[in-house]
Amino acid sequence: MSSMTDAIREEARKILSDGKVDFVIGYAEGDTPIQAKPVFISRVEDVDKLVWPSFGLVNLATYLSRYRTSKDRIGIVAKGCDSRSIVALLKENQIDRDRLFIIGVNCPGMLSRQVAREKAGEIIAAENKGETWSFTTVEGNKEVSCFELMPSNCAACRHHAPVISDVVVGDPITEPDGDGYDSVREFEKKSAPERYQYLMSEMSACIRCYACRQACPTCNCDECFVDITQPRWVDKGLESTDLAIWQLIRVYHQAGRCVDCGACEEACPMGVKLLWLTRKMNFIVKERFGFEAGVDPEALPPLATYEKDDSQEFIL
Amino acid sequence: MDKEPRILAFLCNWCSYAGADLAGTSRIQYPTTLRVLRVPCSARVNPQFILKALQEGADGVLVSGCHPGDCHYLEGNYYARRKFAAMRDLLEYVGLEKGRVRFSWVSAAEGGKFAEVVKEVTNGVKQVKDTTQFLKKRDWPVE
Numbered sequence: 128m129s130s131m132t133d134a135i136r137e138e139a140r141k142i143l144s145d146g147k148v149d150f151v152i153g154y155a156e157g158d159t160p161i162q163a164k165p166v167f168i169s170r171v172e173d174v175d176k177l178v179w180p181s182f183g184l185v186n187l188a189t190y191l192s193r194y195r196t197s198k199d200r201i202g203i204v205a206k207g208c209d210s211r212s213i214v215a216l217l218k219e220n221q222i223d224r225d226r227l228f229i230i231g232v233n234c235p236g237m238l239s240r241q242v243a244r245e246k247a248g249e250i251i252a253a254e255n256k257g258e259t260w261s262f263t264t265v266e267g268n269k270e271v272s273c274f275e276l277m278p279s280n281c282a283a284c285r286h287h288a289p290v291i292s293d294v295v296v297g298d299p300i301t302e303p304d305g306d307g308y309d310s311v312r313e314f315e316k317k318s319a320p321e322r323y324q325y326l327m328s329e330m331s332a333c334i335r336c337y338a339c340r341q342a343c344p345t346c347n348c349d350e351c352f353v354d355i356t357q358p359r360w361v362d363k364g365l366e367s368t369d370l371a372i373w374q375l376i377r378v379y380h381q382a383g384r385c386v387d388c389g390a391c392e393e394a395c396p397m398g399v400k401l402l403w404l405t406r407k408m409n410f411i412v413k414e415r416f417g418f419e420a421g422v423d424p425e426a427l428p429p430l431a432t433y434e435k436d437d438s439q440e441f442i443l
Numbered sequence: 444m445d446k447e448p449r450i451l452a453f454l455c456n457w458c459s460y461a462g463a464d465l466a467g468t469s470r471i472q473y474p475t476t477l478r479v480l481r482v483p484c485s486a487r488v489n490p491q492f493i494l495k496a497l498q499e500g501a502d503g504v505l506v507s508g509c510h511p512g513d514c515h516y517l518e519g520n521y522y523a524r525r526k527f528a529a530m531r532d533l534l535e536y537v538g539l540e541k542g543r544v545r546f547s548w549v550s551a552a553e554g555g556k557f558a559e560v561v562k563e564v565t566n567g568v569k570q571v572k573d574t575t576q577f578l579k580k581r582d583w584p585v586e
Binding site for chain 2: 311314315318319320321322323324325326352360362366367368369371372375376378379382404407408411412415416429430433435437438439441442443
């Protein structure tokens with residue numbers, strides 16, 4: 128990991144001292160254990176704050192749309208999924224390519240804080256011991272293997288390498304077999320009432336903090352449908368159908384844009400499972416329209432185009 | 444379900460609404476379960492409308508537009524078809540009972556087909572066991 132950190136720092140130092148960019152968005156060591164926080168580095172002497180984290184599920188492309196109208200030239204550290212998000216943003220004219228310098232990283236997969244908390248409880252201190260992590264909690268010490276800490280999206284990832292980049296760091300990674308949608312197929316085997324029950328029980332924990340939306344690079348509307356009061360699409364409050372519909376529509380709005388980076392689920396303070404929904408949306412888009420978000424910079428977004436012979440077996 | 448279902452129908456102004464009109468002027472009999480909402484084009488129907496309708500107490504939702512190639516706005520229904528395909532699959536995935544959300548193409552000349560569609564959709568909704576899925580729970584009575 129440290130060699131990756133060094134490589135990222137070196138690239139960042141180079142572009143900052145050459146004046147190619149005004150600042151670099153990357154990861155820094157977090158304030159609490161097993162947390163990586165996003166950091167904006169604008170001075171060469173601060174470059175050593177940058178790290179390549181083990182628990183970096185934050186999608187750094189999220190910050191790009193905030194610079195939609197600025198003139199800043201931005202350097203950004205991009206994992207495979209981040210780079211796909213950047214492509215999705217470029218497609219929607221959220222950012223100019225010539226203002227970006229992308230430090231692509233061949234990402235071997237991140238570890239999830241959310242999963243660590245599920246396995247070990249509230250973590251006070253953490254130490255990496257190669258293949259395992261040792262967590263100190265209130266109840267005592269606990270060892271968890273890296274494999275167990277991998278979030279479902281990284282386990283299902285088929286795009287470890289950045290799609291677009293100006294430089295790439297890290298060794299290339301061989302993509303695993305399969306399409307990564309086995310969990311969706313597994314869930315589909317349940318009966319319809321069971322699936323509805325699962326949706327309702329997962330969403331019942333939601334407190335409408337909208338952390339999932341804030342963490343999502345493609346949730347960048349100036350006014351979200353859920354905040355609109357005229358007309359009020361989704362009522363405020365914690366009524367169960369409101370919660371379910373809020374998340375369903377949010378996921379629907381990600382059709383052909385979601386890159387399965389897992390930032391929404393990782394950001395959720397209530398541990399609501401969201402990836403089973405977002406991944407299904409990606410699966411629908413792939414199966415029906417043959418589209419994968421952020422993979423082909425030239426392809427039109429699936430809902431902004433059509434084929435005359437799109438399947439319509441469901442239409443009377 | 445035992446009671447007469449209430450189905451919200453989004454009919455496009457140029458084809459399906461005129462088709463419904465033709466069914467009426469031709470004196471074709473069909474179930475009186477539909478509450479028609481006229482929209483400029485099937486592409487006007489935001490998938491949010493469908494969920495909102497279910498939440499507000501519709502037993503079923505029908506969205507109907509022009510046949511592909513016949514759209515008054517040339518390509519509106521092609522876009523609509525993609526939107527509905529994605530939404531339909533997502534709703535099926537989260538366990539919405541089959542038959543509650545339906546789509547159809549009915550042209551202005553198809554009064555007979557319109558009546559058939561209404562019969563089919565009504566029968567479908569009648570088979571649904573639980574129409575309280577996505578129904579908003581309120582602390583006060585509606586209506």
